[in-house]
Amino acid sequence: MAGIPQLPVELLMKIVSTFWHMPLSATERIIFMRSSALVNSTWAEIYSFESSRDVYIPSAAFCDHFIERIRSPRATTLRTAAPSFAATVMALFSPRPKQCESITIQIAHDDVHPHKDRPMRMPMGGVLDTLLETINAWSLVPNLRRLSVEYMNAGFDDIFARAGFAPLPEQITHLDVRYSFSDAMPIWLAESLRRKQEKQRRFRWRAVGISHLSRSGAGSRRLSIRKDALR
Incomplete structure (x- = not known):
């Protein structure tokens, strides 16, 4: 104007x-x-x-x-x-x-009131699988160095169980994992998810290229990725 x-x-x-x-x-x-x-x-x-x-x-x-x-x-x-x-x-x-240096994807649970008889559905998890497989298979975005995965209203075990991290491109050196809950998520439910999380002992994937790992939103006992999973 x-x-x-x-x-x-x-x-x-x-x-x-x-x-x-x-x-x-x-x-x-x-x-x-x-x-x-x-x-x-x-x-x-x-x-x-x-x-x-x-x-x-x-x-x-x-x-x-x-x-x-x-x-x-x-x-x-x-x-x-x-x-x-x-x-x-x-x-x-x-x-x-060639300019792309980082990719961030949010994986959200589509129901803020999960129930034991109604398992969590996170459609964007499948999107992450497809994205990583395509980038890795076709050697796309060669300067990609950081992958950030933001979980919303989700438990803390998806990253351990997910087979989709298997094709993690080797050029990625930084992995960020963040957890958060929306205002619609009851506080008691978020705390319940944290308390029920058990230490993971088996991994279905390895990330040999990762040199920097950061995580937020989960206590040190809730998200502990062993070094042998990264190397």
Whole structure:
């Protein structure tokens, strides 16, 4: 709009970067991603650069388009007929496979009141499996060094039982595992999940390339990954 001064590019870069790396929920991140395509061309270009370097996977649809773009960087035709969220954002997304240094994915339990007769369902866990297998098999994103897995409203044993970490690309040296609970999760239930967690003694996967491991949201007794699982 005329009469409104433009902010310095350096300040815009700081704003986009700061907000992009905040611990947002999947819904909040989708809103930011969608909105970034509507501000202006400068904002969109800054967002494109930032989101290409540190990639966040908030939905299965976005993961599908991300894989399609890094496998065919010059492709411009999207499969979706309607302008869905993923199509809108990926049309803005600049795939730059060599620029991608980190990928963050949130695996959320779809029910904040799990019951022993109703096992946890975490569809994004399957998305993580597909993503890692594709990157590893096709030697994509060669500069990828960090994988962050954010669990929401979930127990602490999924990472130990998951076979999907078997194809963890060897170039990944940093593994971050974070646990959190939404406001809708009763406090007593979150504490119950923590108390019931037992020490894991067997692993179905090994991550020989990992040199840095960080975890948050779980006590030291709840998440203890043995060194021989990493080397």
